[in-house]
Amino acid sequence: MARILFAAKDNGCASVTEQVAVLARNDGHEVVCAIEGLAMARYEKLGFKLYELPNFRGMVDFRAPTAEERRKYFNMERYVADVKPDVVVTGLGSPINIQRDIAEAATRWSVPLVVCEDFWAKSVGHLSHDKVNPEMILTVDEYSVELVKKAFPNARQCIVGNPGVKEVTVPLEVRAQMVALKGEFDHVCVYAGGGPESILSELRLLLGCVKKTQGKWCVIPGFHPKYSNLKLEGMDKPYGEIWREFLEPFSDCVRYIRHATQEGKLAPTDESAMCADLVASGFSTIMSTAVAKGVPAVCLNTPETIAALKAHGEHYTELPQVAIGIAPEVIAPKDLSFALTPPSDETIAKIIPYDAKVAWGYIQELL
16 A cells, blocks of 8 residues: 655645545555645544644744744655655645645655645646656646646646535524525625735726626625634734625615624625625635536736735636636726626536545555
């Protein structure tokens, strides 16, 4: 049996690696985990033991930890040499830290490297082609393949689907709140936020559109769990608080969905998105989740959105959801009525569901 090293950082990483790790474990292989950030709770829930370094719950920068984390530099190259994996399987966190170090160490030690993408062509901007030589890249669809092969022409690319296509269980309390809002408003739009660089510009654009659209609209803001509680050095409050303060003047149309059973915590964005009339975002994966379930989506294209996308790689020339035709884009305030039509079967078919069994099948070819 083989020893397989899995690396993941955030929810996106976990969505394309955790079930593969389970399948590897079930087939009798030894699974070694190098996990940080939001992915840790997901791996622990699946029964993986994460007691030793480099496993760590911090999620900002693995190489340069903040003072409050009190964390020392970790020599990833030595770690990979000590573990001696037969294969390394890594996701691509944002910002990428532990996964890049492991990918580069695997290349230096000539360990077969499998890169798992949870977003279109994510590997191009996250890994340096002169330092990383993937044996295999498990990617989303043909559009992603075309973008990736320019940067990694020697890597075998295998389509395993989009992890955004998933089953979302909507609690009764969330569904009840959404029904109540639809009784109060003509249309309910869920905003799925990404990184802090673009959220305020996207919210301004969305609220500008709402003003130009006939009828009474409600906007439910959803903030990314990786950034909502994050407070960087020099900040007097976390990002989530800053964003909520920005929205206070719009209290006539902004509402929040909460879990009463979880001390009033905000409900995950994908739960409310399943019950919305429209999902709006820059380029969040939640748009794929919504469209796959018949909820229309629209891309909020601001200069800050494009800058945030290009921070993941200059290879992007347009928002991927627009490029593959699952969501139209808005670049200036306009009437959103055009975006309320549910996606057609043809549109939904453009999103290939992620399949961990297919991914594991490809990886087994390297063992």
